[in-house]
Amino acid sequence: MEQQPTRNTIFGKYEMGRLLGKGTFAKVYHARNLKTSESVAIKVICKDLVKKEGLIEQIQREISVMRLVRHPNVVDIQEVMATKQKVFVVMEYVKGGELFAKVAKGKLKEGVARKYFQQLISAIDYCHSRGVSHRDLKPENLLLDDDENLKISDFGLSALPEHLNNDGLLHTQCGTPAYVAPEVLRRKGYDGAKADIWSCGVILYVLLAGFLPFQDANVMRMYTKVFKADFAFPPWFSYESKRLISKLLVANPEKRITIQGIMRVPWFCKGFTRPLAFSIQDDDQREDDQIKEVELLRSKSAPPFYNAFEFISSMSSGFDLSSLFENQRKSGSLFTSKCSASTIMAKLEALAKKLNFRIMLSKDYQVRMQGASEGRKGKLLVIAEVFEVAPEVAVVEFSKSSGDTLEYKKFYEEDIRPALKDIVWSWQGESCVCEG
Structure with a gap:
C-alpha cells in the first residue's frame, strides 16, 4: 500500500498549503x-525579526484591532497563535484577488x-468609530x-511610516508613496483618520x-x-466625481472633507445602502452557527481565555499589558474583576434589566x-464579554455594536x-485598584 505523504499541520488544527505572498517579516499561506x-x-511572522526591528507594537496592534473590528468589508481575523519562534495570524481567505488587478x-x-x-468609506468609517485608523x-x-x-x-501588520527609514518616507514595504497623505510624508505627526481619507x-x-x-x-x-x-x-470624469475628489485630495488635513461630509455628498449617496451598523455582529444574534468561535479564545464550558495576554507576554517578558488596550481605546472600556464569570454574567443581565435594555x-x-429608545443612529446595541485571564481574574470588555458613539x-x-x-x-x- 502506498504511503500517504505527511501533511504539514500546525497546532493540530490547520493544514498548511501554498505560499500566497511574503514580506520582510512574514509569509502568508x-x-x-x-x-x-x-x-x-x-500569516506566519518570525518573532526574532519582529523583536529585532522593534515592531512588537505592530503585533500588539493587530491583536487589539482583531477584537475591535468586525465589518463585512474588512478581512476577518479569526485567531492568533504562537510558538517560541513564530506567530500565526489566522485570517479569512479572500480569493477574489486585489481590486487593483481590475484597474x-x-x-x-x-x-x-x-x-x-462606498464599501471602502463604510468600512473606514466603522474602523474610525472604534478608534482604529488603517x-x-x-x-x-x-x-x-x-x-x-x-x-x-x-491593519496592524503592515509597515507604518514611523517604523521605516529615517527620512520618514514610505519605501517598498509600504508600496508607492503616491497613496500616502502629504502630512505623513512630511513626518511631522499626523492624524491617522485624516490620512486615511486622503488615501481614499x-x-x-x-x-x-x-x-x-x-x-x-x-x-x-x-x-x-x-x-x-x-x-x-x-476629461471623462463627471463633474460630481471631480468635485468630491477635489475635497478629498486637499493638502491641508484640517481642510480635508470628513467621512460625515463624504456621506452627505449626492454622488456618494446614489444607491448607497449602509451595512446595518456592524452587521456581522448583528447577524450572529440570529443563528449561533454563524458565530465563528475560536477554540483558543472561547469554549462552551468556561469563559474564553484571553490568550492575547499569554501571546504578548511570550514576546517580551515584563511587557506592560495595559497598553494592549489603551493604544486604541479610551481607558475604561474594560475592567478586571475577582468575581467568577457566572457572577459577572448575572450582574450584567441584572444591569440590562435595570436600565430597560433588552x-x-x-x-x-x-x-x-x-436600548429601548431610538438614538441619533438608531437603537444602541452594547456587547459585554467576559474573558478569563487567570483562575481568579476575569476581564470584562464593553463595546458598541451599533448606535451613536457619543x-x-x-x-x-x-x-x-x-x-x-x-x-x-x-x-x-x-x-487606583478597588478593594475586593
Missing part, C-alpha cells in the same frame, strides 16, 4: 481548517467605482471576495482614471506634487443588550460604570 474544511489565510486592465465604470468606494491604505490591501465585495486587509481620495481617482493622480519618473518631483495636491482630471443574547460569556460613551460613563463598581477590581487605564 493558504491553509485548511481540519475541523470545518474551511479555507483560511495564515490594471483599465478604468472602471463610474457606477462600479462608486460601489467599491494608515496604510494601498492597492495591496484592497481585496475582493467571491461576490465582488471589497475587503480591507492588514487617491484610490477613488485611480478607480475612475485607471492611473495615479500623482506620477513622475523623478520621485522627488512626485513628492512635490503630493505636497501641493497638484493633479489634473481626465437582552438580545446571553450565552458563552457574552451579553448583548439593546450616546454610547455617555451611557457607559453615566450608567454602566457606577452600576458595576461593586464587582470591579480595576478599570483599565486607572492606577
Whole structure:
C-alpha cells in the first residue's frame, strides 16, 4: 500500500498549503481548517525579526484591532497563535484577488467605482468609530471576495511610516508613496483618520482614471506634487466625481472633507445602502452557527481565555499589558474583576434589566443588550464579554455594536460604570485598584 505523504499541520488544527505572498517579516499561506474544511489565510511572522526591528507594537496592534473590528468589508481575523519562534495570524481567505488587478486592465465604470468606494468609506468609517485608523491604505490591501465585495486587509501588520527609514518616507514595504497623505510624508505627526481619507481620495481617482493622480519618473518631483495636491482630471470624469475628489485630495488635513461630509455628498449617496451598523455582529444574534468561535479564545464550558495576554507576554517578558488596550481605546472600556464569570454574567443581565435594555443574547460569556429608545443612529446595541485571564481574574470588555458613539460613551460613563463598581477590581487605564 502506498504511503500517504505527511501533511504539514500546525497546532493540530490547520493544514498548511501554498505560499500566497511574503514580506520582510512574514509569509502568508493558504491553509485548511481540519475541523470545518474551511479555507483560511495564515500569516506566519518570525518573532526574532519582529523583536529585532522593534515592531512588537505592530503585533500588539493587530491583536487589539482583531477584537475591535468586525465589518463585512474588512478581512476577518479569526485567531492568533504562537510558538517560541513564530506567530500565526489566522485570517479569512479572500480569493477574489486585489481590486487593483481590475484597474490594471483599465478604468472602471463610474457606477462600479462608486460601489467599491462606498464599501471602502463604510468600512473606514466603522474602523474610525472604534478608534482604529488603517494608515496604510494601498492597492495591496484592497481585496475582493467571491461576490465582488471589497475587503480591507492588514491593519496592524503592515509597515507604518514611523517604523521605516529615517527620512520618514514610505519605501517598498509600504508600496508607492503616491497613496500616502502629504502630512505623513512630511513626518511631522499626523492624524491617522485624516490620512486615511486622503488615501481614499487617491484610490477613488485611480478607480475612475485607471492611473495615479500623482506620477513622475523623478520621485522627488512626485513628492512635490503630493505636497501641493497638484493633479489634473481626465476629461471623462463627471463633474460630481471631480468635485468630491477635489475635497478629498486637499493638502491641508484640517481642510480635508470628513467621512460625515463624504456621506452627505449626492454622488456618494446614489444607491448607497449602509451595512446595518456592524452587521456581522448583528447577524450572529440570529443563528449561533454563524458565530465563528475560536477554540483558543472561547469554549462552551468556561469563559474564553484571553490568550492575547499569554501571546504578548511570550514576546517580551515584563511587557506592560495595559497598553494592549489603551493604544486604541479610551481607558475604561474594560475592567478586571475577582468575581467568577457566572457572577459577572448575572450582574450584567441584572444591569440590562435595570436600565430597560433588552437582552438580545446571553450565552458563552457574552451579553448583548439593546436600548429601548431610538438614538441619533438608531437603537444602541452594547456587547459585554467576559474573558478569563487567570483562575481568579476575569476581564470584562464593553463595546458598541451599533448606535451613536457619543450616546454610547455617555451611557457607559453615566450608567454602566457606577452600576458595576461593586464587582470591579480595576478599570483599565486607572492606577487606583478597588478593594475586593
